[in-house]
Amino acid sequence: MITKDCLRGYRFRTLRYWARRSQTLPYPHNKYLDVNLPLWRLQQWHQLPSNARSFHGGNILEQQLDEKHSPALLHRFKASINFPEETLSLSAIATLKSPDKEQDVILHGYLGSSANLSKNLRFVQLISKDRTYSIQLVSSSKALRNKDATAHGMLKKLPMHTPVAVRGLLRKREQQPEQDYGGIQKINHVELDLLSVQSLNDFPSDIIATPDTVFGPEQRHLQLRADVELRKALSFRSDVGLTLRSKLHDLGFIDIETPLLFKSTPEGAREFIVPTRRKGFAYALPQSPQQFKQILMGSGIPKYYQIARCFRDEDLRADRQPEFTQLDMEMSFVGAEQVMYTIEKLMQFIWSKFLVHDLPSPFSKLSYTDAMSLYGSDKPDTRLNMQISRIGYLLPGDLVSKISPLQAPVVESLMLRFEPNLSNGSATMQRFIAHFLDSTEGAPFVSNPDGGPGIFVVDSSKPLQGLQALGFEAADRIEEMYQIEDGDLIVLQARPDLAFSGGSTSLGNLRLALHATAVRQGHVKPPSGFDPLWVVDFPLFSPTTQNEPGQGGSAGLAATHHPFTSPKTAEDIDMLAVDPSKVIGDHYDLVINGVELGGGSRRIHSAEMQEFIMRDILKMGPERLAEFSHLLDVLRAGCPPHAGIALGFDRLITLMLGKSSVREVIAFPKTGKGEDVLLKSPGRLSDEILKTYFLHFRPFDDPTSV
Numbered sequence: 001m002i003t004k005d006c007l008r009g010y011r012f013r014t015l016r017y018w019a020r021r022s023q024t025l026p027y028p029h030n031k032y033l034d035v036n037l038p039l040w041r042l043q044q045w046h047q048l049p050s051n052a053r054s055f056h057g058g059n060i061l062e063q064q065l066d067e068k069h070s071p072a073l074l075h076r077f078k079a080s081i082n083f084p085e086e087t088l089s090l091s092a093i094a095t096l097k098s099p100d101k102e103q104d105v106i107l108h109g110y111l112g113s114s115a116n117l118s119k120n121l122r123f124v125q126l127i128s129k130d131r132t133y134s135i136q137l138v139s140s141s142k143a144l145r146n147k148d149a150t151a152h153g154m155l156k157k158l159p160m161h162t163p164v165a166v167r168g169l170l171r172k173r174e175q176q177p178e179q180d181y182g183g184i185q186k187i188n189h190v191e192l193d194l195l196s197v198q199s200l201n202d203f204p205s206d207i208i209a210t211p212d213t214v215f216g217p218e219q220r221h222l223q224l225r226a227d228v229e230l231r232k233a234l235s236f237r238s239d240v241g242l243t244l245r246s247k248l249h250d251l252g253f254i255d256i257e258t259p260l261l262f263k264s265t266p267e268g269a270r271e272f273i274v275p276t277r278r279k280g281f282a283y284a285l286p287q288s289p290q291q292f293k294q295i296l297m298g299s300g301i302p303k304y305y306q307i308a309r310c311f312r313d314e315d316l317r318a319d320r321q322p323e324f325t326q327l328d329m330e331m332s333f334v335g336a337e338q339v340m341y342t343i344e345k346l347m348q349f350i351w352s353k354f355l356v357h358d359l360p361s362p363f364s365k366l367s368y369t370d371a372m373s374l375y376g377s378d379k380p381d382t383r384l385n386m387q388i389s390r391i392g393y394l395l396p397g398d399l400v401s402k403i404s405p406l407q408a409p410v411v412e413s414l415m416l417r418f419e420p421n422l423s424n425g426s427a428t429m430q431r432f433i434a435h436f437l438d439s440t441e442g443a444p445f446v447s448n449p450d451g452g453p454g455i456f457v458v459d460s461s462k463p464l465q466g467l468q469a470l471g472f473e474a475a476d477r478i479e480e481m482y483q484i485e486d487g488d489l490i491v492l493q494a495r496p497d498l499a500f501s502g503g504s505t506s507l508g509n510l511r512l513a514l515h516a517t518a519v520r521q522g523h524v525k526p527p528s529g530f531d532p533l534w535v536v537d538f539p540l541f542s543p544t545t546q547n548e549p550g551q552g553g554s555a556g557l558a559a560t561h562h563p564f565t566s567p568k569t570a571e572d573i574d575m576l577a578v579d580p581s582k583v584i585g586d587h588y589d590l591v592i593n594g595v596e597l598g599g600g601s602r603r604i605h606s607a608e609m610q611e612f613i614m615r616d617i618l619k620m621g622p623e624r625l626a627e628f629s630h631l632l633d634v635l636r637a638g639c640p641p642h643a644g645i646a647l648g649f650d651r652l653i654t655l656m657l658g659k660s661s662v663r664e665v666i667a668f669p670k671t672g673k674g675e676d677v678l679l680k681s682p683g684r685l686s687d688e689i690l691k692t693y694f695l696h697f698r699p700f701d702d703p704t705s706v
Contacts (some may be wrong), residue, residue: 080200083165090128090135090187098172098189104146105170107135107192111162112184122156126166126192127184131231135187136173137166139194144169148196155194161203168192182211183228218677220668233665236354237653241307243350244327251342253303253329258292260285260309265627266551266620267291267562270313272322275693285311288646290562291631293330294603298639305329307649319595319651319662322674326598327652330644336586336602339643340534343590347532355656359532363590367537372500376412376508378535381594383527386511388412389481391492394474404451404494412507415482416489416514418523425487426459426466428523433457433489436517445510453510454492458484489514499581501542512594532592540567540585541617553618555580561587563614564631565601580617590647595655600645607635 086108112125112134120141125134141152148154158164169192176188203209207222215222224230245255264271264284274283286292288310296304308328314320331339340363348359371380374387392400392411400411418429433455436442446452459466465484467475478490491514493507518524541557551563557580559565567573568586575583586602604610611632614620650662663669670676690696 079198083198083200084167086165088170090126090133091130093135093170093190094133094185094187096190099170100172102169102171102193104167104195105192106165106167108165109134109163111158111160111164113160120152122152124155125186126164131184131225131228133187134184136191137168137194138191144193144195146195151194151196154199155197158197158199159203159205161209163200165198165200166192166194167196168194183232216677217671220678224667230664233653233657233659234667236657237649237665240350240354240653240656241649243353244346245307247346247349248305248329251303253305254301255306256296256301256304257306258286258289258308262286262291263627265291266624272311272313275695277692277694279694287312288326289328290564290646291628293328293644294564294631294639294642295634297330297332297603297605297642298634298637302332303330304644308646316670316672316674319648319654321650321662321666321670323670324662325649327647327649328644329600329646330642332640332642334643335641336536336588336600336643339600339645340588343645343647344532347590347592351530351656357530359530364533366533366535368535368539369500369537371535372505372508376505376511377594378503378538379589379591379594379596380508380533380535381512381527382531382533383529383593384511384515386414386416386515388414388507388511391474391478392494394471394477395492396471396474399454399469399471400494403454403492406450406494406496408497409450409494410497411492411494412505413478413490413492414507414511415478415484416491416518416524417485418487418518419525426457429457429487429489432518432521432523436514441513441517445506445513448493448506450496450506451494453507456490456492458486458488458490460486499539501539527593530592532590535589535591536587537568537584538587538589539581540565540572540583540587541580543581551614551618551620552624553614553620555617555619557581557618559618561585561599561601563618564603564610566604566609568602576613576617586643588645590645592655595651596648597651597655598645598647600643602641602643605635605639605641607632607639610635 084106086106088105088107090107090109107126109129110127110131112127114122114124116122122139124137124139126137127134137155139152139155143149170190171193173189173191176186209222209226213226215226217223224234249255261274261283262285264273264282267287267290269287271284271287274285276282289306289308293304306328308326309323310326311323313322316322329339329342331342344359344361344363348361351357351359366374366380366382368378371378373390374380375382376388389412390410391413392409395411400409403411418432437446437453437455456467456470462468464470464472464475465479465486467478467490470478478484482488482490484490491507491510493505493510495505495507515524519526538560540560542560544556544558551558565585565587567576568584572583572585587599588601589599590597604613610628611625614625614628650665653665654660654662657665659665668676668678675681685695
């Protein structure tokens, strides 16, 4: 039983909440509110501050403090949870033939647009629960058998978007032309004569929801309800996941869940830490199930997989989220080739099933060095006809010094050509490149500390077709290499003469930016199709950088993939003792259309070898080594050779659907700041929580603050 004392306490807490929220008191300016004040006195002060959130078209406290409304509220809610079960879905009706006689049915859905022919006749669209179909409701004030006399009047009062349960007579109607309203297919061969309608919730008048309304991320629930493409993407994602699970099950893989509460280990990326009530101890959310799946290989599980949740505290981009999903796999008694073969078959299967597109077999392979040399990227989009070539050895020394301050740099070139029917020769290209270099997109390339790009536009009306600054030999070589035509753009770019490291070069990034801008402006047709390839032969180790934490060793090197990747060949194993920076790892990345879908490797299955890599090559200290003692114990217990891979599931769906960002295929994505603005996450920690988990904030000027 709800007493006045209960209500009084609840109201006080609510008033205090809004007082804190607005930093103004909604009651007289005494420091504390007397809980024992009479209800009529509280009611005088119940007005909310102007920034208070309204609820159901009204004021939350107004409704809470109005005692007369309490029985009605309880009655309405009680009625909304007692509604008839649906007897037929709209998706089933859409495939039915027109009935020969009327059929009494109960349908669930949302009210859509309406039309009044008179005060006694109304047509309303009922939208299916999944918002893919709609059917016309016919409501009239005339008497029908078993009809609720209030149904017509009640329907007139209910706004669009109200969730309802309706009962009516399904009957044949004159066939109408097929129509599609914003992805909702209208059922035109039958309609429903309304007998009764039950509202299951209110749709408030302060929410504007029209076909043209654009909802922000703070209204993600309304985005999902209004945007058919978002819902289709989520459905597609579900179907692909189900298919992958089924196929992997058929191939003998076991779906095994691994823990989300792990411990902090220096695998390479920054981790999210989960404090505990045990002082000085914390969990870490897993960057991947990498160590768990290797443990499973040493536990007698020959084929493991899971569609796993992973967490990395990284700088966010269009294809990154702090929490993401990956298809994680591992196999024992195999090498790299068996893993790549399995993945190729999986990708070919889902591409054929969902996109009706045949991927090549086998996928092509490209070494890391060749990918960086030819495309300036370790995840090249090979559909673009813009390969990079080394040209510096042909150039006059004074020209090289003009385009770069570097001593003895590598100078590379590429060529961009507009579509013949989309271009007007050299004048069009001159305007294009001038506008690009003046734009914010071109600014980073102009200010490159290695020197800005050298720009040449082929013009047959000029000496050496506009390439005279290159000298005769280089101009002839470029003409032969690119088969140049009027209006072609030749770009030169210098870089240090060092071994490749990282994921791209400046010219590789410029290649993508120029092509994307040309496509956007209509000068070049967008690339089509799918071109999968394996990028292989990565260096096992890369120089550490300030932005990449690595494994915390003192050698100045970090594992390129992770510290569990094996050297590729016997020669690479020998090279560990000579020059670790030249060792090639047995690591492979799957790239499709410039998107790195994932990567894998053959693992180190020997405890002694794993400890040697960590201690003697990466120079990890004893404390760091101890963090991997569990894995070393597993490897020491006769762990078999094994290899695996992890594919970014979000990226896979994004690529298959042709979306520009993983946020378009995730139900509740984070923003570029790592925030969920609907849920207001992450949230501030209260003093009570900080105390519970033995945490405190250090001032910014504290030199020991992290």
